[in-house]
Amino acid sequence: MYMAETAAAGTVDGTASTDGRIECAYCGRRFAERELLALHRGVEHAEELDEREREAFDAAYGDEEEELRHFRLKALLALMALYFLLLFAYSVFG
Numbered sequence: 001m002y003m004a005e006t007a008a009a010g011t012v013d014g015t016a017s018t019d020g021r022i023e024c025a026y027c028g029r030r031f032a033e034r035e036l037l038a039l040h041r042g043v044e045h046a047e048e049l050d051e052r053e054r055e056a057f058d059a060a061y062g063d064e065e066e067e068l069r070h071f072r073l074k075a076l077l078a079l080m081a082l083y084f085l086l087l088f089a090y091s092v093f094g
Helices: 002-009 034-044 051-093
Strands: none
Touching: 034 051
């Protein structure tokens, strides 16, 4: 569904290539997801973005921040669990 919208939108959203990837209208780089394209544009082509592309970047950036926050929390909890598991094993078997 999005690929058809992308192809119709042309330079605003990029163009869909034959392998299903979305191509950046500014540099020609290809991306598998539109969120990755929005993040790329916000970082690499920030001065060329219009309001719609800026909003897409801000939304994708916010989503990415939230996912990273959840990953960091899960990694911290896993490390804490491993620490206490090893501490417990050392106290029982050591």
